[in-house]
Amino acid sequence: MKPWIIAHRGASFEAPENTRAAFDKALTYPIEGLELDVQMTSDGRPVLYHNRTLAQINGSRKRISDYTYKQLLACDWGGWFSPKYAGEKILTLHETLSLYSRNTRLLIEIKSRKQDRMSGRSLELTDNILKVLETTAFRNHRDNIFILSFDPDVLKYAFRKAPGLKYVLNLSHSRWEPTSPAAILRQPRPETDHLHALCVKEKFLSQDLVSYTRKLQKLLMTYACNVTKQVNKALSLNVDVMITDKPGWLAALLHKKGLG
DSSP: OOOOOEEEETTTTTTTTHHHHHHHHHHTTSSSSEEEEEEEETSSSSEESSSSHHHHHHOOOGGGGOOOOOHTOOOOOOOOOOOTTTTOOOOOOHHHHHHHTTTTTEEEEOOOHHHHHHHHHHHHHHHHHHHHHSSSSHHHGGEEEEESSSSSHHHHHHHOOOOTSSSEEEEEESSSSSTSHHHHHOOGGGGGTTTTEEEEGGGGGOOOHHHHHHHHEEEEEEEEEOSSHHHHHHHHOOOOOOEEEEEHHHHHHHHHOOOO
16 A cells, blocks of 8 residues: 655755745645644744754744744745745745645644743644634644644643644654653553554664554654665555655655555
8 A cells, every 4th residue: 555655844855845835846746745843933923944943044043932923034934945945935834724734634743842841832832733723714624634743742732632633743763762662662552542643763663663553553654765775664664654855756756666
């Protein structure tokens, strides 16, 4: 069975990640959805951006949370990638849902770093995301929405407030974390009942993890499938979802393998 192809921050090898240009490019290919990252401005607006600081955008070491939405709107979000994309605007979550939620799946990652957890901003961001999703305009497209995070507390909090959404735990890259692939295999079922899927970096994929997710009847997602070796490993383990920075390339490769 063909796994879903999800474009990681859009077609991020072809256009500036987490922008309309990257998402529109990704959707020219036969894919099943878009992955995107959400952070919060100083005035509480959920906007799309991945990195810890704005160094990539304007050379600053400041964070999204140090700027108002109006200040961020004045920045160029595409010129760092190529002059072709100069003038690209930052997307709000509301705009992104308006543009894409009725037509494709959206995997919304809630960024929750240590500083945000300690200040309470992680849960505030989660509340603001859920408020956007609860508006009438998007209720009819809830089946297309998946909420991802590396922070299990964010997902549990969101599930208590909005149990009808699909929640995906991104597994930690550190073997010492309680959400590492090794640790998750030891978790009792109640710790995972609220989850729809697990998502793991390709290098940490294993048959044990596949068997675990199948036993719990969860989906298994992996990222980032950008080279043939990674794709072949994911296919050999029958993962459900492949997240890639190169959706056009991956779609062509799967088609060549008779899976498209």
